[in-house]
Amino acid sequence: MAQAFPKKPSQPTNAAIVVYTEDTFATRSYLPAIATGLATSMQHFFENAREMIRGQRPDPITEPFAEGITTVSYPEQKRHYPERFRGVHRLTQRDDGSPRCVACLCCSTACPAQCIFIEPGEYAEGDKRRGYERFPVRFVIDELRCIFCGFCVEACPCDAIRMDTGAHAAPYDSREQFIYDKDTLLSFANRAGEQLSENPRHEPGDASHPGLSRDNVH
Amino acid sequence: MPTFKLDGKDIPFSPGETIIGAAHKEGIEIPHYCWHPGLSIAANCRMCLVEVMPAANQRAMMLDILEWDAASGEYKPQRKPKLQPACQMAAVEGMDVRADSSEHVKQARKGVQEFLLLNHPVDCPICDQAGECKLQDYWLEHGQYEKRMRDEPVHKPKATVFGETIVYDAERCVMCTRCIRFMDEVAKDPVLDMRERGNLKEVIVAPGRQLEGHYTLMTEHVCPVGALTSKDFRFKARVWFLRAAKSVCQGCATGCNAWLDFDPRYNKAYRYRPRDNEQVNKYWMCDEGMLSYAAAHEARVLEASVKGVASTPAHALEGAAKRLASVPQSSIAVVLSAQHSLEDNWAMLELSKLLGAKDVFYTQAADGYEDEILINKDKNSNGRGVRDLSPSAKPFGDLAKSVAAGSIKHVVALGGATPSGDRDAATLGKLDVLITIAAHTSSLTASASVVLPATSWAEHSGTWVNASGLRQVADKAIAPQGASEPAYKLVADLARALGLEVSWTKLKEIRAALGASDPAPDVRSTTLTQAV
Numbered sequence: 001m002a003q004a005f006p007k008k009p010s011q012p013t014n015a016a017i018v019v020y021t022e023d024t025f026a027t028r029s030y031l032p033a034i035a036t037g038l039a040t041s042m043q044h045f046f047e048n049a050r051e052m053i054r055g056q057r058p059d060p061i062t063e064p065f066a067e068g069i070t071t072v073s074y075p076e077q078k079r080h081y082p083e084r085f086r087g088v089h090r091l092t093q094r095d096d097g098s099p100r101c102v103a104c105l106c107c108s109t110a111c112p113a114q115c116i117f118i119e120p121g122e123y124a125e126g127d128k129r130r131g132y133e134r135f136p137v138r139f140v141i142d143e144l145r146c147i148f149c150g151f152c153v154e155a156c157p158c159d160a161i162r163m164d165t166g167a168h169a170a171p172y173d174s175r176e177q178f179i180y181d182k183d184t185l186l187s188f189a190n191r192a193g194e195q196l197s198e199n200p201r202h203e204p205g206d207a208s209h210p211g212l213s214r215d216n217v218h
Numbered sequence: 219m220p221t222f223k224l225d226g227k228d229i230p231f232s233p234g235e236t237i238i239g240a241a242h243k244e245g246i247e248i249p250h251y252c253w254h255p256g257l258s259i260a261a262n263c264r265m266c267l268v269e270v271m272p273a274a275n276q277r278a279m280m281l282d283i284l285e286w287d288a289a290s291g292e293y294k295p296q297r298k299p300k301l302q303p304a305c306q307m308a309a310v311e312g313m314d315v316r317a318d319s320s321e322h323v324k325q326a327r328k329g330v331q332e333f334l335l336l337n338h339p340v341d342c343p344i345c346d347q348a349g350e351c352k353l354q355d356y357w358l359e360h361g362q363y364e365k366r367m368r369d370e371p372v373h374k375p376k377a378t379v380f381g382e383t384i385v386y387d388a389e390r391c392v393m394c395t396r397c398i399r400f401m402d403e404v405a406k407d408p409v410l411d412m413r414e415r416g417n418l419k420e421v422i423v424a425p426g427r428q429l430e431g432h433y434t435l436m437t438e439h440v441c442p443v444g445a446l447t448s449k450d451f452r453f454k455a456r457v458w459f460l461r462a463a464k465s466v467c468q469g470c471a472t473g474c475n476a477w478l479d480f481d482p483r484y485n486k487a488y489r490y491r492p493r494d495n496e497q498v499n500k501y502w503m504c505d506e507g508m509l510s511y512a513a514a515h516e517a518r519v520l521e522a523s524v525k526g527v528a529s530t531p532a533h534a535l536e537g538a539a540k541r542l543a544s545v546p547q548s549s550i551a552v553v554l555s556a557q558h559s560l561e562d563n564w565a566m567l568e569l570s571k572l573l574g575a576k577d578v579f580y581t582q583a584a585d586g587y588e589d590e591i592l593i594n595k596d597k598n599s600n601g602r603g604v605r606d607l608s609p610s611a612k613p614f615g616d617l618a619k620s621v622a623a624g625s626i627k628h629v630v631a632l633g634g635a636t637p638s639g640d641r642d643a644a645t646l647g648k649l650d651v652l653i654t655i656a657a658h659t660s661s662l663t664a665s666a667s668v669v670l671p672a673t674s675w676a677e678h679s680g681t682w683v684n685a686s687g688l689r690q691v692a693d694k695a696i697a698p699q700g701a702s703e704p705a706y707k708l709v710a711d712l713a714r715a716l717g718l719e720v721s722w723t724k725l726k727e728i729r730a731a732l733g734a735s736d737p738a739p740d741v742r743s744t745t746l747t748q749a750v
Contacts, residue, residue, distance in 0.1 A: 104343030105456045114483070120344075120453040122377075131376030131387060134344050134453055157343050 086150045086163040088170075089141055089180070090188035092197040099186055100201060101160035103136040107152035115145035116152060129203070139182040143169045159199045166191040222313035224268075229309070237304040237315055238266050248317055249327060249356050251334075251442045252394035253305035255494075256501040258403060260305075263334070263394050265356065267301035267326045271314035301326055324360065331361040337371040337417055339389045347444030349457040353392070372417045381429035383449055383505060384438055388420040391445035397421060397437035404502060404591065405433035421445070432593060435508045439491060448489075450509060455481060455488045463695035464493060466682045468557070468675055469507040470586075471596035473684030474499035478511060478676055478695045485696045487514040487676055498684065504593050514676035517659045519633070520700025523669045531670060531701055531711075538668040539715040541651045542628060547716070548574040550628045551620075553662075554611055556582035556598035557634035558705055559680025560689070561728045562655075562672070563604050565706035566632050572718045577626060579617040580604045581662065583635035594685050598634075599675070603683030618645045627651070630712070632705060633672065636661045655708045670712070672705035673698045679725060681732070 021027050050056075061080065072079055081087070091099045103120035121137035123130040146169070152161050165188050172178060189195045219230040224241055231240035238248045242255060251263035272278040279300040284293040299322055304315070317323055335353065342348040374388035398410045398421065409424050409431075423429050429437065438448040457479075465478035467490065475493035480486060490511045492503040522534035529537070542550065552570035554563045563580075570578050582604075588595035604611065614637055620626040622645055629649055633656020636642040643661035646652055654666040657674040675682075677698045682690050698704075706728060710720045722728050 102344050103453070106343055109456065109458065122453060132339075132341070132344075 081166055081168075085166060086148045086153075087165045087167045088143065088188065089146075089152070089161055089163055089185055090165050090190070090195075091139065091182065091185040092160055092162055093186060093195045094201050094203075095196070099136060099139070099160060099182065100158050100197065101136050101139060101156075102133045102158055103139075104134075104157065106155040106157060107161055110151040110155035112149060112151065113145045113147045115142040116140070117142075136182060139185060141180045141185065142178060143180055144175060144178040159197045162190065162197065164190045220309075220311040222309045222311065222315060224315045225317055225319045231309040235309055237268060237307050237309050237313075239305075240309050241304070248304045249352075249360065250305060251352055251392055252396060254396055254399075254440055254501070256404065257396060257399045257440070260395050260399065261303040263392060264303065264330050265327065265334075266304040267323060267330070268304045268307075269299055269316040269320040269323050270302050270307065271316065273312075298322055327356070327360040328363065331356055332363060332366070334392045335361070335365075336367055337389065339371070341390075345390065345444040346447045346452055346457075347390075347441075351444055352442040374418075374420050380423050380446070381434055383434045384429050385447050385449060385452060386421060387445050387447070390443050391419075391421060392443050393419050393421075394442060395421075396440040396442065397446055400433075400437055400440050401429075404436070405431060406591075407431050407433075410437070432504045432506065432587075432589065433502070433591070435505045436492075436502055439503075439508075451489050459483065460488055461695075462491070463676075464691075464693045465490070465676070465695060466599070466684075466690045466692040467503060467507040467510060468513065468599040468682075469504070469510045469597070471594040471598060471601055471685035472499065472592050473599060473682055473688065473690055474503045474507055474592060475690065476503060476507070478514075478692075480676070480695045482696075485699065487511045487696060497688065498686075498690075499592055502592060504591070506593070511676075513658065514674050514696065515699075518674065518699065518702075519656045519659055519663055519669060519671045520702060521671055522701060523666075525667055531703070531708075534668050534670055535711055535715045538653045538670075538712060539717075541667060542630075542653070542716060545628050545651070548576055549626075550575055550630055551577040551579060551617065551626045553614075553617065553629060553631035554578065554580040554604050554608060555632035555634035556580055556601040556604050558600065558632045558657075558672075559675065559678075559682060559692075560600060560603045560607065560732060561680055561725060562632060562705035562709070563600070563607055564728055564732055565709040565722060566630075566655075567608050568720070568722070569630065569709050569713050569718075572713055572720070573630075573716075577617075577620070578608055578611045579614060580608070580611045581614045581617075581631065581634050581636050584637045596685060599684075600682050602685055602687055603681070603689075606683060606687070614642070618642060621645050621648055624648070629653070631655070631662050631666075633657060633660055633662050653712070655705050655712070657702065657705070670708045671700055671702040672708055673702045677702065678704040681729070 026032055091101055094100055103118050105118055105120070108114070108116035108118055117138065117140040118136050119138040120134045122134055148163070150163055153163055169178065219232065221228040221230050222237070223229070224237070224246065229240050229244050229246070236259070238250060238253055239255065241248050248266045248268065250266040252260045253266060280297045281300050283296050283298055285296040287294045301322060304317070335357070338353065342351070342354065345351070348354065376387050376389055378386045378388065380386050393412065395412065398412065401410045402408045409427050409429055410421055411424065412419055413422050414420060435448050438446040459481050460479040461482055462477040462479050465476045467474040467476050475495040475498055477491040477493050478487055479489045479491065481488060488511070490503065490508045492499060492501055494501050521528050522531045523529060524534050524537040550573050552566060552573065552575045554566050567578070582601055583597040585595045586597045587593060617626065627650040629651070630653045633654050639661055643664045646661060646665040649665070652662070652666045653668045654662045655670045655672050656663045657672045663669050675692055676695045679694045680692055682692060684690065706722065706725070710722060713720045722731070
């Protein structure tokens with residue numbers, strides 16, 4: 001009767017042939033292998049103990065290139081994230097603390113995960129921004145749905161949303177805590193602790209507004 | 219039919235028709251802002267300029283111009299043909315018109331686009347028109363230049379409130395005068411006009427007045443750019459998130475054709491837009507109608523209830539069957555509804571036949587405002603349909619009398635407004651059993667012993683017969699909300715619960731039966747309603 005399993009490969013493969021250790025008394029007793037394993041463990045133990053006593057930490061830059069695996073004692077110790085790492089979103093602020101966001105929904109349009117919800121609102125009668133801008137009444141990001149692609153940042157015409165907080169989404173114990181609302185997003189800062197953006201903001205009516213003065217409204 | 223050539227293609231036209239009008243009927247769009255098939259000709263935007271080739275043995279009308287020559291660094295005298303506005307130029311037999319195929323026309327379109335955008339704020343991200351704006355569309359098709367003007371644009375009033383419904387932004391306006399012409403010609407209320415000249419022009423409301431009346435929202439709809447925005451839709455949604463379903467307005471018996479725009483992500487209807495139909499509403503809708511999309515979510519019956527207590531549909535059906543079990547079936551009165559589709563009413567009428575019911579009534583809302591333009595005083599979307607379907611059905615007043623006299627004790631009804639609201643609720647309260655299948659709350663649901671939740675017109679496909687007897691199909695837009703199901707299905711479920719055998723399960727079967735049984739001459743159905 002033909003053998004059903006394992007199937008013989010119809011084509012010769014280029015997989016490496018496994019060579020098993022010769023079955024001798026030494027291997028059967030397992031003693032040399034145990035000794036080798038213990039030696040490796042003890043080597044790491046003494047290395048770690050030495051680093052702990054001396055207060056040494058692995059260099060975050062060269063660590064990925066170092067041989068073997070280094071243990072990062074998270075959260076006391078954190079991995080270095082590159083400068084353009086896309087972390088948790090933040091909403092940048094204007095000088096007066098209000099969001100730069102004008103609730104255009106470009107970010108939620110670009111978002112492939114559909115994790116951004118915005119409810120736009122109109123400035124009150126008499127506000128100098130009325131007619132020129134709108135503002136987000138609600139701005140909600142579901143950080144669980146987010147895939148951290150950064151399209152929202154690319155799409156934003158106002159530099160209002162950024163992912164430069166340098167923080168990854170923190171683990172929480174309930175789903176609701178991953179739903180970041182406007183105030184939460186506004187409270188985050190970038191790695192330098194700034195809540196504004198490097199790009200200057202030109203308010204309608206400001207002298208810095210490029211070529212715009214609203215004086216000649218007739 | 220005489221024809222002329224547009225870019226080498228033969229276009230038929232009726233005498234007196236304009237080039238753009240004939241092309242529009244053939245499905246060819248010549249770019250335009252100010253022209254609208256339902257309004258008079260203004261020819262002020264200059265976007266529709268076309269080149270009309272001279273007839274045999276005639277010279278072309280040429281213009282002497284100076285053109286910048288980059289090579290020599292100076293202006294050189296040139297001659298180019300004088301272009302004609304396609305919206306004003308009447309078509310002539312054998313005329314040779316060049317639009318897309320003429321370099322001069324392409325140059326003119328680009329020039330007009332640049333001119334219209336000179337003082338435009340380019341605030342597309344916060345403009346509600348973005349996504350359906352002709353300035354955007356034509357810029358992509360014919361513009362694609364970088365802004366050359368380095369001067370400060372002219373500033374004009376923004377977010378000016380025109381009335382209860384409309385907000386105006388003069389900076390976005392291209393002064394096509396469509397809104398002004400609409401108010402003059404269609405709404406017959408010349409309340410809008412322009413003031414100033416050139417780039418200081420702006421649209422204003424007549425002093426001491428507001429933009430008011432029954433047709434204000436249409437000014438927003440005819441606006442080709444984002445200058446006029448409706449307060450109702452303003453900032454609510456971006457149009458690219460919306461999907462449109464062919465619908466029929468439920469506001470009155472006119473049955474205006476409309477697009478029901480909804481967001482499938484939130485299962486929410488956002489607005490109505492008129493759907494062109496020469497036979498019914500042409501290009502227009504009234505304010506009440508355009509805002510009536512909200513009925514898809516407001517005052518809805520979303521769960522079954524027994525004696526006012528929420529329950530599951532199965533439990534409610536059981537309760538209904540139990541209440542009617544000891545009653546002779548022929549004594550149960552059946553109430554049709556002028557606010558439910560023809561299919562729902564047909565199912566209800568079948569139920570009355572199965573029950574052997576002696577009494578069939580129909581409920582309808584009281585008459586209201588009417589005008590000469592679109593609004594019908596009959597505020598029911600399917601009054602004609604119900605009366606045609608069951609000519610012997612008696613109006614709601616007769617039912618109220620019989621109930622008050624105590625001769626009718628058990629009623630199965632389709633929901634919908636009753637002629638006199640609360641008074642009817644008190645009358646209906648005298649019934650022993652009232653089983654109502656309803657999409658919206660009314661006096662019929664307020665005094666009902668069992669309520670079964672039906673889908674509204676937005677949630678299932680239905681046929682509606684307007685005042686002139688035209689059958690129109692409204693398509694399904696959003697998914698059924700809550701526990702609601704199409705009323706014809708609920709009627710079938712109820713009949714089965716009462717131990718009757720029903721012949722229908724699908725909409726298709728009902729439509730087939732309706733087509734066969736309907737004696738009305740207007741079985742022209744959907745083909746007419748799918749215009750433009």
